[in-house]
Amino acid sequence: MLQNSNNLKKNRDKNLKLMILSGTALVVLFFYTIYKSSSYIQSSTYSFGLIFIFILLVFAVVARLKKDKIQEFINKNKIKNSAFEQELQKTQAKNEDIKNEEDSSHIEVIKPNTTFKDVAGIASVKEELEEIVEFLDNPKKYYKYGIKLPKGVLLYGPPGVGKTLIARAVAGEANVPFFYQSGASFVQIYVGMGAKRVRELFAKAKANAPSIIFIDEIDAIGKTRSGKSNDEREATLNELLTQMDGFEGENGVIVIAATNKIEVLDDALLRAGRFDRRVKLSLPNINDRELILELYLKSIKHKLDVKKLSSELSGFSSATISTLINEAMLYMIKSNDKVLENRHIDIAKNKLEFGKKENFILNDIEKEILSIYQASKAFITKEKVGLFDENSTTLKSIFPSKNELKNELKKYLSGTIGIEVLKDEQYAIFEEDLKKADNLAKDMVDKYAMAKDYKELIEQTKVELKTILDENYEELNRLTKIMIEKEVIEKDEI
Numbered sequence: 247m248l249q250n251s252n253n254l255k256k257n258r259d260k261n262l263k264l265m266i267l268s269g270t271a272l273v274v275l276f277f278y279t280i281y282k283s284s285s286y287i288q289s290s291t292y293s294f295g296l297i298f299i300f301i302l303l304v305f306a307v308v309a310r311l312k313k314d315k316i317q318e319f320i321n322k323n324k325i326k327n328s329a330f331e332q333e334l335q336k337t338q339a340k341n342e343d344i345k346n347e348e349d350s351s352h353i354e355v356i357k358p359n360t361t362f363k364d365v366a367g368i369a370s371v372k373e374e375l376e377e378i379v380e381f382l383d384n385p386k387k388y389y390k391y392g393i394k395l396p397k398g399v400l401l402y403g404p405p406g407v408g409k410t411l412i413a414r415a416v417a418g419e420a421n422v423p424f425f426y427q428s429g430a431s432f433v434q435i436y437v438g439m440g441a442k443r444v445r446e447l448f449a450k451a452k453a454n455a456p457s458i459i460f461i462d463e464i465d466a467i468g469k470t471r472s473g474k475s476n477d478e479r480e481a482t483l484n485e486l487l488t489q490m491d492g493f494e495g496e497n498g499v500i501v502i503a504a505t506n507k508i509e510v511l512d513d514a515l516l517r518a519g520r521f522d523r524r525v526k527l528s529l530p531n532i533n534d535r536e537l538i539l540e541l542y543l544k545s546i547k548h549k550l551d552v553k554k555l556s557s558e559l560s561g562f563s564s565a566t567i568s569t570l571i572n573e574a575m576l577y578m579i580k581s582n583d584k585v586l587e588n589r590h591i592d593i594a595k596n597k598l599e600f601g602k603k604e605n606f607i608l609n610d611i612e613k614e615i616l617s618i619y620q621a622s623k624a625f626i627t628k629e630k631v632g633l634f635d636e637n638s639t640t641l642k643s644i645f646p647s648k649n650e651l652k653n654e655l656k657k658y659l660s661g662t663i664g665i666e667v668l669k670d671e672q673y674a675i676f677e678e679d680l681k682k683a684d685n686l687a688k689d690m691v692d693k694y695a696m697a698k699d700y701k702e703l704i705e706q707t708k709v710e711l712k713t714i715l716d717e718n719y720e721e722l723n724r725l726t727k728i729m730i731e732k733e734v735i736e737k738d739e740i
């Protein structure tokens with residue numbers, strides 16, 4: 247405050263001096279001009295000039311006499327301005343505070359009390375993550391043998407299948423802090439803020455180790471770097487990669503990330519030493535849905551046939567099942583009933599069907615089509631296939647042979663041809679697989695010179711598939727029935 251008023255006084259004096267100096271200079275200049283040019287100026291103009299100088303002089307004298315008043319007036323305005331400036335500064339400081347607060351408040355630490363008991367079904371996922379729990383529980387046991395654990399685990403699968411839930415359960419089981427961040431929250435308007443947040447997140451997690459960092463929707467920052475530049479996202483992704491490279495498992499920090507779109511992730515993220523452990527979560531199958539229903543109905547009085555209901559909920563994600571029960575309960579309460587019954591479920595189901603596309607809820611015909619599609623895939627690959635599995639690459643070798651690539655091509659095309667064989671009709675289903683087939687065939691032609699024309703290669707593969715599947719019509723039918731009933735075909739059933 248004191249410094250402010252001193253500055254104010256200094257400025258005021260300086261201004262006044264400058265004013266007097268320029269006034270004097272003007273008057274001198276004017277007299278000099280008139281003196282030099284008086285002989286050429288007509289008398290009336292000359293008199294006007296003199297009068298003007300006189301007025302100027304009077305004005306200067308008045309200004310000198312009223313100096314204090316003028317100063318007071320200037321001060322007032324200055325104060326007004328500085329009050330405005332102060333207000334502006336205050337607001338700016340406030341905004342800065344809010345920004346900083348937002349920054350650190352987004353990094354929230356949770357001690358979850360969720361455990362594996364709260365996660366129904368997905369037994370194989372739990373099994374895979376059990377090892378992480380054990381490591382976080384007793385890291386020393388692992389260091390002793392020099393075992394390196396993955397730094398990053400990537401959970402991938404459709405929305406609502408429990409990726410976040412299971413990550414929290416891992417933290418709950420191991421009783422370690424859980425740092426939740428959504429990928430989108432890293433991508434800031436200000437360049438550099440996302441990277442800063444990544445650094446803070448890792449610093450906090452390390453300070454609280456053993457701990458878990460969970461990054462939801464990692465695709466928001468981890469998308470393949472395209473031609474279009476997005477400095478902020480790239481800076482954030484680079485910082486994430488740097489941070490992940492910069493720590494070893496010994497730090498006791500495990501990064502778990504989740505995504506619905508693994509295919510769009512930058513390869514750099516999937517390289518060794520980063521998210522090299524990948525765990526797939528699919529839509530729950532019939533058994534899992536039963537377990538999920540049992541979990542949600544545990545403390546509810548009901549008259550439902552859980553087995554039958556679970557078979558009717560094909561395509562429901564775990565989250566949709568939870569919403570379904572919730573909605574049904576709302577109708578039960580609304581209608582003053584005390585016991586949950588089928589009619590409440592039916593009303594809730596109808597409501598959910600409106601959001602069918604997002605919820606991927608299947609009717610009987612749709613389920614049959616999807617079952618044929620997946621059964622054909624199981625028959626061709628001789629591998630276990632679930633009803634809601636998506637085709638991801640199964641190429642294992644770094645240098646795949648032509649035969650391996652052709653088999654991969656067959657896998658992508660088998661579903662559509664299988665449907666054609668059993669239903670004698672074409673269906674628009676899984677365009678993604680057709681795109682993958684196209685890209686692979688193009689690579690086989692352009693990159694590896696294994697064929698002359700990619701369209702021809704695809705056509706030829708389709709003909710081969712049609713012949714095999716036609717010849718095994720009955721077998722395909724049998725597998726389809728298993729798929730409809732159990733929503734999964736095990737390897738030994740093929």
Ligand code: ADP
Nearest residue numbers: 364365366405406407408409410411564565568
């Ligand atoms: P994702 O992260 O895969 O989108 P979430 O973990 O956020 O899905 O799941 C959303 C909600 O769905 C959870 O809060 C939980 O209520 C329910 N849910 C999901 N999976 C399961 C499961 N396996 N068992 C019980 N509830 C589940």
